Amino acid sequence: MHGAVDDQDWVSVSEIADRYKCTRQNVSKRVKGFREANRLQVKGAGRGLRVHLPSYAALVAETHDPAQDLRNRNVKRPADDEPAAPNEKKHAGQPHFNDAAAREKSAKAELAELQLAQKRSELVPVREIERAAVETGTSIAQIVNALKAQSGKLYAASKGGEEALHIELLGIANAMLGSIAESMAKLAARGATEAD
Numbered sequence: 001m002h003g004a005v006d007d008q009d010w011v012s013v014s015e016i017a018d019r020y021k022c023t024r025q026n027v028s029k030r031v032k033g034f035r036e037a038n039r040l041q042v043k044g045a046g047r048g049l050r051v052h053l054p055s056y057a058a059l060v061a062e063t064h065d066p067a068q069d070l071r072n073r074n075v076k077r078p079a080d081d082e083p084a085a086p087n088e089k090k091h092a093g094q095p096h097f098n099d100a101a102a103r104e105k106s107a108k109a110e111l112a113e114l115q116l117a118q119k120r121s122e123l124v125p126v127r128e129i130e131r132a133a134v135e136t137g138t139s140i141a142q143i144v145n146a147l148k149a150q151s152g153k154l155y156a157a158s159k160g161g162e163e164a165l166h167i168e169l170l171g172i173a174n175a176m177l178g179s180i181a182e183s184m185a186k187l188a189a190r191g192a193t194e195a196d
Contacts, residue, residue: 010043010050020060034059057101064105132187139183143176 013031017024030053034040039059043050117123150172157168 013049013051014055016051016053020140031056031058061101061104064101064108071087128191132191135187136184139187140180143179143183145175146179147172 013027015022016027020027031040031042031049034056035042040055041052125181153172154165154169157164
């Protein structure tokens with residue numbers, strides 16, 4: 001059982017349903033389950049049944065299934081700024097319990113998704129990306145700097161005219177692209193062996 005018991009903490013099933021924006025049947029079903037497990041205090045019976053709200057709230061938070069939120073995410077719910085139906089009473093001056101519970105549920109669901117992505121090796125640590133970016137940049141810079149060594153070939157080709165210069169540049173560019181692709185393949189292969 002949870003927490004100290006105050007008289008103001010005892011509420012009806014209808015009040016809980018209004019606060020949680022769900023049906024009385026849903027609340028009754030949960031209350032019955034918690035009572036059968038001897039985890040929830042109640043007073044009275046039938047329509048006079050009163051439930052200890054803090055205990056109920058704690059048990060709901062404990063037994064919540066974040067996956068259910070994912071299954072229900074496409075269910076349209078009325079927005080807070082829409083006018084309330086006649087049977088939905090707003091509790092003036094009381095904090096909105098559902099806001100905190102929704103944030104907690106959302107955080108748990110996001111954490112579960114991240115853990116699943118991590119198990120599937122879909123997440124890469126930032127340090128690995130930084131290291132790979134440095135290695136990639138260094139390889140490309142070295143290959144581009146090798147162009148300086150080709151100046152003699154380019155000068156000789158320029159004497160042969162524009163077409164000869166174009167052919168020589170094309171050959172150099174293709175060789176550079178091939179070297180870059182080879183460097184990237186080596187980096188990817190090394191990353192794959194490190195992941196295993």
